[in-house]
Amino acid sequence: MNFKLKIWRQPSAASKGELRRYEIEKISANTSFLEMLDILNEQLIKSGEEPVAFDSDCREGICGTCSLTINGEAHGPAHPAAACQLYMRQFKDGETITVEPFRVRSFPIIKDLVINRGALDRIVQAGGFISARTGSAPEANSTPIPKHNSDLAMEAAACIGCGACAAACPNASAMLFTSAKISHLALLPQGQAERSRRVLGMVRQMDAEGFGNCTNTYECEAVCPAEISASFIAKMNREYAIASLRDRLGE
């Protein structure tokens, strides 16, 4: 298969970027999207051009490192899937494919398609953990957890922290990410002690990072490679309202 590519090139954070055109030929339909970029980069290196910088790690959809906006959709058109799980058979022969970084003010571009998602780490540092005794693993059955709760917590914990939710959101809001992290721990007994402090701290950090606000368009859940449901955002709003009430009443 042959493709025309329009790829975002930006030498550094400070410089201005632009979409540059490339052509690539004789690509097998079963090549993954990132392998196709690897092939392009080899051609660029041979012709003495700077290769396209992009992030990837596991290439099996579990690490959340890849972060491409392909043809205007976060992670490309194969939802639910990370960009690394996208194959060239998804596209038409001869198609023009536009590749851009995730565009969120809180994810500054480092180079080309590589962005800094430290903002998400700082949100987790603001409360997305439990302070627990470390040491040997406790007996699994000593803390009973209802099946429904453990299932819901597992659904929320599936978030791989890729940031596609904020990238797809018309308001660049990271609420789906933050709500998944908050819900995951709020649903489990281990998360109860720090439940109020967690939601207040993480939401405050999320706002401080400069993300936008949720207007309930649900673009986030449509592109999420881990299929996190936007109903967790409703849960976060609920948790936040109760926690701020408790906080004001001095609990």
Next chain:
Amino acid sequence: MIVAVTGVILILFVIGHLLGNLQIFLGPAWINGYAEHLRELGPLLWIIRAILLIDVLAHIYYTVRLAIENRRARPESYRRKDVVKASFASRHMVISGMILLAFIVFHLLQFSIRAIDPRFAALPHDPLGHYDVYSMMVLGFTSPLVSGFYILAMFLLALHLSHGSSSFFQSLGLNNKNLTPRLASAGRVFAWLLFVGYSSIPAAVLLGWVHLRSHS
């Protein structure tokens, strides 16, 4: 959350206002009598008006502030951005709201302050001594331009509420995975029922089904 709560109050108002207006189909005595009842509320009416005004202003102030924050959160826009799921209504809340604001100002100037049409101020009271709201509505909607703008505004109201009337449940945290699609469909049905209800009045006037009646 403030946007959601102020929005709910406005939704309650548009329901009440529609029920009041639909009384035009029951004849002049009904709607003029209803208007008289509202006037008899006296100070309470002014309290309700003040609450609605503060509510509208808060709704606008906070949405505009949030919209500015949202713009800032993505300073460089995508060269290509495709929509996967978001509805047209949900992506155009600010613009539909802004046009609605312009409509509300015109609507108040026309029917409450009566500053648009000199005939309104000159209307005599009806035989029961009430303000002749009925004739005012018929006279107002006889103009296709006024009716056209009214119906367009009601279309935008329905669009605004087809997202807003289910969206506030999510913002207030009163939602889960099973409820989301049900609330969304219920919200859309509710919004378009409002559109049909409100638009039926200018449509009926234009079609001549509701017309001026002599006071004899």
